[in-house]
Structure formats: C-alpha cells, structure tokens
Amino acid sequence: MGNCSSTPELFEKVLEMFCGRTQHKSIHNNTKKKIKGTVVLRKTNDFGALILDRVHEFFGRGVSLQLISAVHGDPDNGNRGKLGKAVHLERSITTITSVLSAVEAAFNITFDWDEAMGFPGAFIIRNHRHSQFYLKTVTLEDIPGHGQLLFICNSWVYPAHRYNYDRIFFSNKTFLPCNTPEPLRYYREQELIGLRGNGSGMLKEWDRVYDYAYYNDLGMPDKGPEYARPVLGGSKTYPYPRRGRTDRPPTEADPNIESRLPLLGLNIYVPRDERFSPVKMSDFLACALKSVGQVLPAEIVALFDKTPNEFDTFQDVLNLYERGVKLPNRALLNKIREYIPCEILKELVRSDGERLFKFPMPDVIKEDKSAWRKDEEFAREMLAGVNPVVIRGLQEFPPASKLDPIIYGNQTSTVTREQIEKNMNGLTVDKAIKNNKLFILDHHDALMPYLRRINTTSTKTYASRTLLLLQDDGTLKPLAIELSLPHPQGDQHGATSQVFTPAEHGIEGSVWQLAKAYAAVNDSGYHQLISHWLNTHAVIEPFVIATNRQLSVLHPIYKLLHPHFRDTMYINALARQILINAGGVLEKTVFPAKYAMEMSSFVYKNWNFTEQGLPSELLKRGVAVRDSRQPYGLRLLIEDYPYAVDGLEIWSAIETWVREYCSFYYSTDESVQGDSELQLWWIELRNEGHGDKKDEAWWPEMQGRAQLIQTCTIIIWVASALHAAVNFGQYPYAGYLPNRPTISRRFMPEPGTREYAELESNPESAFLKTITAQFQTLLGVSLIEILSRHATDEIYLGQRESPDWTSDAQPLEAFERFRMQLVQIEHRIVQRNNDKRWKNRFGPVKVPYTLLYPSTSDSIRASGLSGMGIPNSVSI
Structure with a gap:
C-alpha cells in the first residue's frame, strides 16, 4: 500500500462515478438562524473499516448530533432537557494524510437555532458508521446571547448498536449535584448508571463499565499446581485493593480463578477511554520489544x-x-x-x-564505574535513590520486631552495641538515639514470614536490617548489616542471624560487599512489590473506578482528580497480564518469585490511607518531628534528605491548589455533607474499592472541607509525585544490576568452603555468581528501561490536556498559580543540586537528585530516560 494517502480520495471518485455524489450532507433551511460548530475527532486507522465508513456516510448513515437544552424541559418527556433536531457532520475541513495513522480531523456542523429550546448544556451523539472514532471536542460558535460553547469530550464513540443507551457529552460547565440544571439532571444520572454496568457478563472493548473484582486473574492452574496463585482480596488472609472487573470465564481447574489471555495478548478489557493513546501505545511497544x-x-x-x-x-x-x-x-x-x-x-x-x-548507560555508572560500591553511596541511595521511602529513625536498641512472638518466636535483632559503637565517631548508642542520629533500613518483618518458602525456590536470601549513623556532614554511614533466616527447628524458635560490619580490604571487604548486596536485594524486591506496585499502582486503581462510577463529569471533584488517573487502569491490566502474573517477568526477575504478590498482600494488611500523605508518612517513619516553626509544620531529622526536602515543597503546592479549588465549590462543611455524589463516592471507596480495610477507624469521615482537601491532596500526591519518585529512578540506579541486584542465588559463604575460597581468590566472580544471573539481568533491565521512560505525549503536574478544562475562571486562575509555583520549586531544586553543601544530592556517583523536578521542559520530552518530570498519573 505504497500510496495509502490517496485511497480515500480515490474511493470518493468511485462513488461519484457510480452514484453522482460524494458524501451525505445535512439539508438546512437557510431562512433560519444557524449555529455553526466544529467537531474534532480521530478516526480509526483500520483501512477496511474506513472503506465501510465511507459507504455508510454515502447512504446517510454517518454521525449525528442532537443538542439537549440546559434551561427548558420537555413536558412530554418527563421534563428532561428539550432535544433539538439531529444533524449530521459535514465534509471534513482537515485533510487526512494517511489512513494508517491516527490523525485528527475537524468537521463542520450546523444546527438550526431553536429559541424554544434555549441554551444547550449537552448533546447526544450517534455513530451510525461501521467503526469507532475518538471524539475530542465539539465547539459551537456564536450561540445567541451566550457566544462560544465548548464541549471537551476525549472519549471513544463506538457504533450506536453497541450501546443500550445514548452517548451524551456535557459542556465544560461544573455543577455540584444539587446545582445541576433540572433539565440535565436525568442525563447526569443516566450517564453514571451506564458506567456502573449491571455487575455481570464478560466485558468487551466497547463497554464503558467501571466495576470491581478481586485479583483472581494472576494464576494459571490449568497449567499445573506450580502456576496456581491465591486470590488476593476478599479475605482476611489475603487482603488487597480491588482491580477493574473483566469477567472472563473461569479456569477449568479452579472456578474461582479467571482465565487469562495468551501471554502476549494486550487487548485486556479496561474501559476504552482508559487505554493508551495511539502515540503512547506506539512508544510502549517500541520499547517493550526489548523485553x-x-x-x-x-x-x-x-x-x-x-x-x-x-x-x-x-x-x-x-x-x-x-x-x-x-x-x-x-x-x-x-x-x-x-x-x-x-x-x-x-x-x-x-x-x-x-x-x-x-542498553543505554545507567546514570549510576556514567561518571565513575565503581563509585556505586562505596559505603557512602550505598547509604545515600536510601535518601535519594529509587526507594527513598523506607529508611526510618531508630528509637530503640536493639531493633525489635512487630511479628507475633507466639508464631515467630524471638525476632529481636542480635546486633550488639560493641559491634557498632567502634564505628560511631565516638558516640554511644544511647547518645546517638537521644540525638536522633541512628537510622535503620529494616526489611526483616516484611520478609521473615515468607523467607522459608522463598528459599525453597532458586532464591537463597535473608531478611535484612541495616543500621546507619547520621554524621555531622549530613551523610549516612553504614554501621552493620544483620542477615537473618528462620530457625531450622521451626518458626516458633525465632531467627538465626549473622551480623556484618564495614571493611574495605581483603576477604573481610569482600564479605561486606556481599552483605550490602543481600540488603540491596531485599530493598529491590520491597521497592518493586510495595513502594512501587502496591503503594501507587494497586492502591490508586479503586479510586479510578469509584470516581468514574459515582462522580459525574460535571462534578468539580471529578474534574480535579480525573487527570491523575490517566492510563492507570491499563498499565495495571498490562502488569497483571505479563509482569505480576504466575510465571511473569516480575516472578522471573525479583527474589520472592512465586510468593511475590502474596507477600505484597501481607504488607497491605498494615496499609493506612491517611499515612500516605507525605508529612504523615515522614512522621511515622521517625525521620521528621512536628515543629510549628518550620514551613510545613515539621522538621526533618536528616536535613539533607533530597526526597523529603523536594517532596514537601511539591506536597505543599498540591495542597494549596486543592484547597483553593475545593473552597471555590464548597463554601461550608455542610456543602460537603450534602453532596450526594461525593458521599456515595467515599462510601464506595471504603466499602468496595478498599473493601478489606472498610472497618479501619482511620478513614476520613468526609464530613467537612478539611477532610475533602486532605483526601484529594493524598490521592494527587500518590498518583503523581510519589509514583515519580519510586518509578523514574529505576533505570538510572537499577539499570546497572550490581548496584541494585534483584535476586541472590546462594547464601553467604562459610569459611572453609569452596565458595569462601572463591570469594577470597576471585571476589568479582563470586559476587556475580551470588546476585542476579545473566538472563534475569537482561530481562530485568529490559523491564525497568520500559518502566523508566516518559511517554512523548505525557502530561505533567501543572498541565492539563486542554487549557479550557473548566469554564470557571477562579479555578483556572488558581491552577495557573499552581503551575507557576511548580516552576519556582524547580528553580529551588536546581539551586540545591548545585550547592556543594548538600552531599546527598550528588553522592560519589555524581548523579543529581532530579526525580521530583516538576518540569515539563523540552529537555524532558527529548529523552524518555531523563529521570526527571512528574507525570500527573500512574501512567507507566
């Protein structure tokens, strides 16, 4: 098809030869007032469908629009908004350059103005063509007494026979439910009913249903017992956030498990509007080819x-x-x-x-090929690396465990004062704790309950605790690494542990490097499963579903949150299909293997929504204390903590924006209480979306503006900045697997063994034989290269897909202030990165901390692996 671009014109000529006309046109009475408009849409790129569409249009079965009055009801139709006469799209005013590319086309449309109908607030669109199209905007010009009216649609419209209801789009006005113009109220309610579906039946690509399901689609029991996985969600044993319902048929081996698509199938059901754009899908597939x-x-x-x-x-x-x-x-x-x-x-x-x-060169080895091995860099990455959200202040010694002693015995740390005080620059443990100088990277409790089973696979690893000292220059100094295993005589006997302390040379130095590798393996697995997948991807999906089910597109909170849900359902669906499923890429490349998702369910038991806000999270980890004299009401105990310093500025900007926006629509606490859609949204989130946590007392009651502002700020923070902080640093730091190994394949060698002799004589080879193998490295690096890339059509914090996303002037002004505040924050981050006092911002590897740059500059768009920029949503 070398000259595809000429095919549409050729087909029109053929129609003209046989029939004497080229396209159906609406007939108008030129004596009446006309309202002209423009419809912008994107056609399918399927050539066969395009030909059929031309046939449909020729016979007058194209695309029709019918205006709905916002001011006058029809008494013969239950006082619903009065309907105007249906009119059809006219000839395209934009030339399509290729039927094989997803290009936008603009069409004229002309309505007869009906004074009896009055100002339109919505329209019905019917697609009588063969194929679907993406409706972007409809603009009406010069409405008498009103001027221009904009409808921002951004939705796929399938042929009319695919729906059992009318497709309706509303103007970019914003209304609380109680303020909705009466003629539009029915249409507002019916639109939400359609989005909820009927709760049953396998969903197809044209369905627009948002509904909940358990994670019962990860296992493949028909392939054998080794591919069986538990259902996550719906039980106290395996609690989990809900995913989007697909309702595929059950497997033969287990009726509770949903069958899966073929391994490389990407046509997984999510509502069509939740799928990647053609540009992003092209980017994703091009990069995914390397995996x-x-x-x-x-x-x-x-x-x-x-x-x-x-x-x-x-x-x-x-x-x-x-x-x-x-x-x-x-x-x-x-x-x-x-x-x-x-x-x-x-x-x-x-x-x-x-x-x-x-592969591209990861940042961590660009300037220095060996600086990653230094203790200072090992510790610095806990504050400014890919997983800066786990380190916590140590307030007791020795470190204790929260695991049930009846089940797991004594799990208290075996690290002694004598082992660490020799490296504490003259401080005692008690004085260091009193002065907030001791910190810990603790992966003991999360791993120990699963460690016995994990080590029955090819993995051979430990549960680790890493103790660190905050030095006077603001850097962290590793003091000891404790590696623990379940007691050989049973869990109830506690743990058996080894403690390793820093060394630079000889066999002791090689053993210490291995100890750091085991700690890094723990941190890599925890990062992927908990910090990244569970705490951003999985926990946000119920918010996406509930928002679309319970909040109308006219609702102010829908308009506030919707940009922060872009692509989340689809990337999560892809993850369930090829990453976190039984035998998927994550199980192949991260140490918990087949127990990975089950382990994340164990950690979800302690998830608390209100603690996901950055200030609360920092206080919980003991890396900050309350201080009303400080700008954000708290003081960081590690002053040079790049993630926290930059994050607090971003958090504050989001909170200010949310407060200004919400205050415009809600003048009192009573207006929050009286918002029927908002209250149903919040009830459903608790009882359905995060149903396994519905009885927790920490949920905000949603009875006032403060709780609404807190809730929306947390949602936006998690979906944007938190995800950026734990996602886009993956390739810069973990793209070089020795720095962030994901698997350990043998235990620490014991003196007198062949492995110990090899560690002594050839430490490089022994190190590499212990961590991630070659094939897993290739697969793992391929994966994180994909996950670390920004899409070329990414929309960043402080941006919207359309500048006219609302017709209300004050929210638009507040949003512009938010955007400018983000620009100023970026300037301050650049200044901090250039200030040599802040050693944790560069470290020995000379990689500046840019993960919370909110910038959307051309330099970010030019490089998908830039390691900077905060997308609005969990979009990759």
Whole structure:
C-alpha cells in the first residue's frame, strides 16, 4: 500500500462515478438562524473499516448530533432537557494524510437555532458508521446571547448498536449535584448508571463499565499446581485493593480463578477511554520489544556466553551498555528470527546484525564505574535513590520486631552495641538515639514470614536490617548489616542471624560487599512489590473506578482528580497480564518469585490511607518531628534528605491548589455533607474499592472541607509525585544490576568452603555468581528501561490536556498559580543540586537528585530516560 494517502480520495471518485455524489450532507433551511460548530475527532486507522465508513456516510448513515437544552424541559418527556433536531457532520475541513495513522480531523456542523429550546448544556451523539472514532471536542460558535460553547469530550464513540443507551457529552460547565440544571439532571444520572454496568457478563472493548473484582486473574492452574496463585482480596488472609472487573470465564481447574489471555495478548478489557493513546501505545511497544527475553528458548539463552547464564567479570556487565551482548554466530541470529518477528528484531540488534541487547548507560555508572560500591553511596541511595521511602529513625536498641512472638518466636535483632559503637565517631548508642542520629533500613518483618518458602525456590536470601549513623556532614554511614533466616527447628524458635560490619580490604571487604548486596536485594524486591506496585499502582486503581462510577463529569471533584488517573487502569491490566502474573517477568526477575504478590498482600494488611500523605508518612517513619516553626509544620531529622526536602515543597503546592479549588465549590462543611455524589463516592471507596480495610477507624469521615482537601491532596500526591519518585529512578540506579541486584542465588559463604575460597581468590566472580544471573539481568533491565521512560505525549503536574478544562475562571486562575509555583520549586531544586553543601544530592556517583523536578521542559520530552518530570498519573 505504497500510496495509502490517496485511497480515500480515490474511493470518493468511485462513488461519484457510480452514484453522482460524494458524501451525505445535512439539508438546512437557510431562512433560519444557524449555529455553526466544529467537531474534532480521530478516526480509526483500520483501512477496511474506513472503506465501510465511507459507504455508510454515502447512504446517510454517518454521525449525528442532537443538542439537549440546559434551561427548558420537555413536558412530554418527563421534563428532561428539550432535544433539538439531529444533524449530521459535514465534509471534513482537515485533510487526512494517511489512513494508517491516527490523525485528527475537524468537521463542520450546523444546527438550526431553536429559541424554544434555549441554551444547550449537552448533546447526544450517534455513530451510525461501521467503526469507532475518538471524539475530542465539539465547539459551537456564536450561540445567541451566550457566544462560544465548548464541549471537551476525549472519549471513544463506538457504533450506536453497541450501546443500550445514548452517548451524551456535557459542556465544560461544573455543577455540584444539587446545582445541576433540572433539565440535565436525568442525563447526569443516566450517564453514571451506564458506567456502573449491571455487575455481570464478560466485558468487551466497547463497554464503558467501571466495576470491581478481586485479583483472581494472576494464576494459571490449568497449567499445573506450580502456576496456581491465591486470590488476593476478599479475605482476611489475603487482603488487597480491588482491580477493574473483566469477567472472563473461569479456569477449568479452579472456578474461582479467571482465565487469562495468551501471554502476549494486550487487548485486556479496561474501559476504552482508559487505554493508551495511539502515540503512547506506539512508544510502549517500541520499547517493550526489548523485553522479549521471556520468549527466547533456553538453548538460545545458554549461548550468550562461554559460561552459561553467568557474567564472569564486572566488565561483562558493562559490555551490556558499552558494546552489547555479542551473538556467537549468524546461525544463532537466524534461530532467534524463528521466534521474534523481523519488525521486533530490528529494534534489538544493530544494523550489522551482530549484537543483541545493547542498553543505554545507567546514570549510576556514567561518571565513575565503581563509585556505586562505596559505603557512602550505598547509604545515600536510601535518601535519594529509587526507594527513598523506607529508611526510618531508630528509637530503640536493639531493633525489635512487630511479628507475633507466639508464631515467630524471638525476632529481636542480635546486633550488639560493641559491634557498632567502634564505628560511631565516638558516640554511644544511647547518645546517638537521644540525638536522633541512628537510622535503620529494616526489611526483616516484611520478609521473615515468607523467607522459608522463598528459599525453597532458586532464591537463597535473608531478611535484612541495616543500621546507619547520621554524621555531622549530613551523610549516612553504614554501621552493620544483620542477615537473618528462620530457625531450622521451626518458626516458633525465632531467627538465626549473622551480623556484618564495614571493611574495605581483603576477604573481610569482600564479605561486606556481599552483605550490602543481600540488603540491596531485599530493598529491590520491597521497592518493586510495595513502594512501587502496591503503594501507587494497586492502591490508586479503586479510586479510578469509584470516581468514574459515582462522580459525574460535571462534578468539580471529578474534574480535579480525573487527570491523575490517566492510563492507570491499563498499565495495571498490562502488569497483571505479563509482569505480576504466575510465571511473569516480575516472578522471573525479583527474589520472592512465586510468593511475590502474596507477600505484597501481607504488607497491605498494615496499609493506612491517611499515612500516605507525605508529612504523615515522614512522621511515622521517625525521620521528621512536628515543629510549628518550620514551613510545613515539621522538621526533618536528616536535613539533607533530597526526597523529603523536594517532596514537601511539591506536597505543599498540591495542597494549596486543592484547597483553593475545593473552597471555590464548597463554601461550608455542610456543602460537603450534602453532596450526594461525593458521599456515595467515599462510601464506595471504603466499602468496595478498599473493601478489606472498610472497618479501619482511620478513614476520613468526609464530613467537612478539611477532610475533602486532605483526601484529594493524598490521592494527587500518590498518583503523581510519589509514583515519580519510586518509578523514574529505576533505570538510572537499577539499570546497572550490581548496584541494585534483584535476586541472590546462594547464601553467604562459610569459611572453609569452596565458595569462601572463591570469594577470597576471585571476589568479582563470586559476587556475580551470588546476585542476579545473566538472563534475569537482561530481562530485568529490559523491564525497568520500559518502566523508566516518559511517554512523548505525557502530561505533567501543572498541565492539563486542554487549557479550557473548566469554564470557571477562579479555578483556572488558581491552577495557573499552581503551575507557576511548580516552576519556582524547580528553580529551588536546581539551586540545591548545585550547592556543594548538600552531599546527598550528588553522592560519589555524581548523579543529581532530579526525580521530583516538576518540569515539563523540552529537555524532558527529548529523552524518555531523563529521570526527571512528574507525570500527573500512574501512567507507566
């Protein structure tokens, strides 16, 4: 199809030859007042559908619009808004350059003005064509007495026979339920009823249903017991946030488990408007092509190196970025072609076809190839790396456990004062605790209940505690790493532990490097499963569902929150399909393996919505204390804590914006209490979306403006800044797996063993044989490269898809102040990064902390792996 762009014009000429006309046009009475308008839509890129659409349009079955009055009801139709005469789209005023690209086209439309109908507040659209289209905007010009009227639609419209109700779009006005013009009230309510669905039946792509389901789609029991996974959600044993309902048929082996699509199937049901845009899908697929390792057969994997599935030296790892992995021969490349389509393969190999899997250089090794091994960098990344949300202040010694002693015995730390005080710069433990100088990275309690089972897989790892000292220069100094295992005689006997302290040289230095690797493995797994997946992706999805089910598009809180839900349901659906499912990429590349999602359910038991706000979260971790003299009402105990310092500024800006916005629509606490849609939204979020936590006392009661502002601020913070902080640093720091290994494959070697002798004689080889293997590295790095990229059509904090997202002037002015405040925050972050006093902002690896840059500058858009910029939503 070398000249696809001329095909539509050619088809019109054929129609004209046979029928003497080119396109159906509406007939208007030129003696009446006309209201002209423009409809902007994006057509399907399916050529066959386009031809059929032209036929439908020729016979007068195109796209019709019918205005609905906002001021006059029809007494013959239950006083619903009076309907105008249906009119059809006229000829396109924008040339389509290619039927194979998703281009926008603008169409004229003309309405007869009916004084008896009055000002329109909505319209019905009917698609009588063969295929769906994306309706972007409808603009009406020069409405008598009113001027221009804008409808921001941004929705896919399928053929009318796919719906059992009318597709309705409202103008960009905003109304609380009680203030809705009476003629529009019925349409507002019916739109929400359609979005809720009837609660049953397998959902199809044209369905617009938002509903809840358990995570019962991760396992594949029909493949055998090793692929069975528990249902997450709906029980005290495995509590979990809800996901979007799909209602695929159950598996044969277990009627409680929903069947799955084929492995690489991406057509997973979410409401069509929740799917990626064509531009983003193109970006995603182009990058995802590099993550095809899971489809390669074992014999190909084994030929990557002379030592199957192992890196022999750190230089071998560096070759992934400097040279790529060299294929042994052309025959192997031909073998790969049997499994990977040529259009995918060309994304993976150089033009000479000799190398596979060449990755961008991660920031952590750009300036210095070995600085990541320094203790200062190991500690600094707990404050400014990819997982800066776990470190906490230590207020008791030795560190205690919250695990039930009846089940798990004594889990108190075995670290002694003598072991750490020798490295505490003259401080005693008691004095350090009193002066808020001791901190801990504690992954003990989260892992210990699962460790015995995890270690029955190919993983061999520990539950770790890392103790650190805050020094006078603001940097953290590791003091000890405790590695613990369940007692061999049973969990009730407690833990068996080893304690390692810093060393630089000889076998002691090599052992210490391994101890840090085990701690990093714990932190990597916790980061992916909890900090990233659970605490952003999973917990936000119920908010997406409830908002669309209970808040009309006319509702101010819908307009406030909707941008922060963009793409979340679809990226989560993709994750369930290929990442977090049984045998998926995450199980292959992160140490908990088949127990990964079950472990995240265990941690969700302690999830608390109100503690997701940044100030509360910092106080809970003991890295800040309340101080009314400070700008945000608290004082950081680590002054040079980049995530917290930058985050508090972002948090404050979001909170100010939300307060100004909400105060415009809610003048009193009673107006919050009387908002029927808002109250149903909040009830459903508690009872359905996070139903396993519905009885928790910490839920805000939603009885006043303060609770509404707090709730919306937390939602926006989690969906935007928190997700940016724990997501977009993945490739810069973890793209080099030795810095952030995800798996450990053998235990710490004991003196007198062959492994210990190897560690002594060849520490590089012993280190690499302990952490993530070569194939898992290729797969894991491929994954985080995808997850760390910004889409080219990303919409960032302080931006909206349309500048006219509301017709209310004061919220628009407040939003502009919010945008300008973010610009000023970025300038201050740049200044802090350039200030040499703040050592934790650069560290030995010389990587500035940019993850909370709110900027949307061209420099961010130019590089998907920029490591900066806060998207509005959990969109990747």
